Amino acid sequence: MVRVGIVGGTGYTGVELLRLLALHKKVEVSVVTSRNDAGKRVDEVYPSLRGFIDTVFSAPEVERLSDCDAVFFATPNGTAMLMAEQLMARGVKVIDLSADFRLKDPKQWEKWYGMEHACPDLIEQAVYGLPEVNREAIKNANLIACPGCYPTAVQLGFLPLIEQGLVEVDRLVADVKSGVSGAGRKAQLTTLMSEAGESFKAYAANGHRHLPEVIQGLERIAKRSVGLTFVPHLIPMIRGIHATLYAPLLEDGEAVQALYEQRYINEPFVDVLPYGSHPDTRNVRGGNVCQIAVHQPQGERMLVVLSVIDNLVKGASGQALQNMNLMFGFDEAEGLRIPALYP
Numbered sequence: 001m002v003r004v005g006i007v008g009g010t011g012y013t014g015v016e017l018l019r020l021l022a023l024h025k026k027v028e029v030s031v032v033t034s035r036n037d038a039g040k041r042v043d044e045v046y047p048s049l050r051g052f053i054d055t056v057f058s059a060p061e062v063e064r065l066s067d068c069d070a071v072f073f074a075t076p077n078g079t080a081m082l083m084a085e086q087l088m089a090r091g092v093k094v095i096d097l098s099a100d101f102r103l104k105d106p107k108q109w110e111k112w113y114g115m116e117h118a119c120p121d122l123i124e125q126a127v128y129g130l131p132e133v134n135r136e137a138i139k140n141a142n143l144i145a146c147p148g149c150y151p152t153a154v155q156l157g158f159l160p161l162i163e164q165g166l167v168e169v170d171r172l173v174a175d176v177k178s179g180v181s182g183a184g185r186k187a188q189l190t191t192l193m194s195e196a197g198e199s200f201k202a203y204a205a206n207g208h209r210h211l212p213e214v215i216q217g218l219e220r221i222a223k224r225s226v227g228l229t230f231v232p233h234l235i236p237m238i239r240g241i242h243a244t245l246y247a248p249l250l251e252d253g254e255a256v257q258a259l260y261e262q263r264y265i266n267e268p269f270v271d272v273l274p275y276g277s278h279p280d281t282r283n284v285r286g287g288n289v290c291q292i293a294v295h296q297p298q299g300e301r302m303l304v305v306l307s308v309i310d311n312l313v314k315g316a317s318g319q320a321l322q323n324m325n326l327m328f329g330f331d332e333a334e335g336l337r338i339p340a341l342y343p
């Protein structure tokens with residue numbers, strides 16, 4: 001049994017990890033932290049976990065977490081970087097769901113995240129946890145930087161085109177919508193039902209902090225500079241991300257559907273739908289899958305790729321668990337074979 005800890009067990013991604021880990025055959029959840037709920041039973045705070053998780057929230061202390069084989073950080077940005085080094089020095093593998101280790105350039109990280117990085121030397125060791133790109137490196141990693149929710153949907157959508165050099169990479173567009181759970185559980189005016197319901201808006205159109213993360217990922221594949229316009233929107237639903245991606249083709253798009261099917265044929269969590277489909281976020285809600293559909297409207301040289309995920313599963317906790325499975329040599333899909341909830 002692998003003993004795992006979760007720092008930030010009361011947030012949306014922390015609770016989602018608990019839901020998934022409850023069904024994992026090779027994991028024992030030994031530490032779950034919350035500063036506000038320390039001392040309370042997990043299933044008292046989250047009755048949905050009654051009968052599944054038999055533990056009590058504790059304070060986030062390195063000493064206690066050091067007994068774990070792996071620790072997930074489901075915490076706000078700027079938290080994992082304060083504890084990761086000490087845990088790793090004690091042989092604990094760290095899987096960070098936040099952005100602390102995603103950007104390779106600490107100066108760029110400091111610019112977008114508005115704080116000084118506490119351990120820039122560790123960034124180099126971190127492996128970006130997108131299994132469809134980095135599977136072999138993830139298997140040997142001690143520190144995983146799990147991708148953001150928007151970057152997961154956008155990168156998986158563009159990936160086959162960029163690998164094959166089929167599109168103009170300096171004119172990519174990602175128009176992306178997220179449900180409100182993407183903003184986390186902490187009270188926020190913008191995500192209250194009376195603020196987000198019955199309305200729909202873009203935000204951070206001038207530059208969202210996921211922009212440099214997506215560009216870094218795509219440039220690594222393209223092996224050249226990439227230009228991307230990325231506009232996120234808040235949509236009045238709880239879970240789900242829908243990315244509409246636009247990519248100008250360099251040649252005719254005849255073989256593109258076959259390219260996507262071939263690229264993802266062995267990927268357990270990327271599902272390429274029949275050509276011209278319209279993926280629906282409800283069909284991935286609760287599941288660890290990214291559903292993708294390709295369109296070439298009117299045969300023009302502009303490809304439209306639709307990519308949907310559940311932000312809390314393939315966009316966060318499910319992907320984090322997929323990474324953990326790879327790190328410990330388990331079946332990659334252990335604990336993750338879950339069909340979406342419908343309706």
Ligand SMILES: NC(=O)C1=CN([C@@H]2O[C@H](COP(=O)(O)OP(=O)(O)OC[C@H]3O[C@@H](n4cnc5c(N)ncnc54)[C@H](OP(=O)(O)O)[C@@H]3O)[C@@H](O)[C@H]2O)C=CC1
Nearest residue numbers: 008010011012013034035036074075098182184185186316
């Ligand atoms: N929500 C989403 O869809 C996605 C989120 N992420 C990232 O995952 C991380 C967690 O997100 P989410 O679950 O939504 O966040 P929440 O705000 O819902 O939860 C945050 C959790 O962290 C704990 N926490 C807060 N501050 C600290 C601290 N300084 N030290 C230790 N624990 C702390 C909180 O509990 P307490 O205060 O009681 O300690 C709480 O359990 C974030 O970095 C987010 O950007 C990534 C992909 C998708």
Ligand SMILES: CC(=O)N[C@@H](CCC(=O)OP(=O)(O)O)C(=O)O
Nearest residue numbers: 098099148149178179180182183
């Ligand atoms: C709807 C919504 O507010 N979404 C969040 C993205 C959440 C996330 O996953 O961001 P990090 O992991 O990079 O912090 C946002 O735009 O800030």
